[in-house]
Amino acid sequence: MTMRRRETVADLWAGFVVELLGGVWRCRLELALVGVPLVAWWLVSRPLGNVGAGVVVGATVAAVIVSPGARRALWRWLKANRVRRAWRRAWLDVGLPRVSARRVRQVPAGELVRIRCSRGSSIPTVAAHAEQLAACFGTREVRVHRDPEHAAWGTALLVRRDPLDGVTADGPWADATCPLSLWDAFPVGVDELGGTVTVSLPERNLLLGGEPGAGKSAAMSLVLATAAMDPTVKLWLLDGKLVELAAWQPCAERLAGPNLDDAIALLQAVRDEMERRYRELLATGVRKITRDAGLPLHAIACDELAFYLTAEDRKQRTRFAELLRDLVARGRAAGVIVIAATQKPAADVVPSALRDLFGFRLALRCTTPQASDTILGQGWASLGHTAATIAPTQRGIGLLLAEDGVPVRLRCFYLDDQAIDQLARRALLIRMDAALDAETPS
Ligand SMILES: Nc1ncnc2c1ncn2[C@@H]1O[C@H](COP(=O)(O)OP(=O)(O)OP(=O)(O)O)[C@@H](O)[C@H]1O
């Protein structure tokens, strides 16, 4: 009995000492900030005396504080240390196995912490406790992502504010005078870390969804601006409202308005091009077109997809859906890119055989997590990626999902009517120049 009590007391002492040393180690920066000037003062006071040492050390400290670079670095350092300590408290309080916080980076949303979980635990386990962790930190939310390369590593984003609020983003088109290339990745918006989100469309298709007024047509105009400024791209426009894509009509091969016969004829024309392209590829022994092949990309932009897919005439709408599905399914290697926007691509509106073929999905604000999942794909809402949490006033904010990734929250760049008008005119000039160059014998 006495033996066990002695062991317990020894354990308590050992635990106390370990905690104390751990606490000292965790506060090492703050302790160093106090200790280093004191030690320096003590060392300098020997040759210079107390007052002289006070002046030297005081001047040095003042120099550090006055220098903006050093002050910022010190402030960042202190803040990172505080976050690391809060992180430790949080996982202890939540009852998780040890999750160490390593590098801490200030980002527009709050702090991005690189984390490493201990043996026997996993990053998804940490992610499952995101709500409790957020409550411990007093933040809006905590988003945990696993490192794709290493299961023990991940990041935790402590979201303190919506970094996309108040961001006004015009995008890089405003100054674009030279031809662009749709073969290149082009910017579509700004993410929560302040980085530019880009999309590369060759061999892919893009589906945009969201409630009325969420910003689908505005986001589509970013793709159209890039495609129109590339004089080699053949543009095909389907506009259920007639007015949304009208500005780009001079740059397009054809525009079909809210008329299903016209829309079917347009898709049929692109399909004929696609078949011709495949025959060409067969003749040249190539399996898909590449940038160097010099063959144009075909971009089909369809705004208000639901208008065509819910038309009264069943035969016509089935024909439309079949043609579009075929272009999305077989167009990849032939350089056909489909960009389609609709309010809610539920299975009763957009056949899932068509919907599931889109590589890129942009979910703008939705009213329910289920609606968000119909755009991004089943299951994302339950993992915390839902466009239903976007406020109705946050137009142009959405979640972008690329085939192999995790949805990225972004604010799309915005081109107002005037900017679109100017760009469309510039694009037309670029296309006319390119046509003249092509006709002029070298
Ligand atoms: N990225 C953005 N930044 C700022 N405002 C935006 C952005 N995108 C859209 N808006 C605003 O939202 C309005 C509606 O956008 P848009 O017409 O693209 O919505 P929509 O989703 O296509 O709606 P509908 O389903 O009715 O066609 C725009 O007129 C603009 O004022």
Ligand SMILES: [Mg+2]
């Ligand atoms: Mg629209």
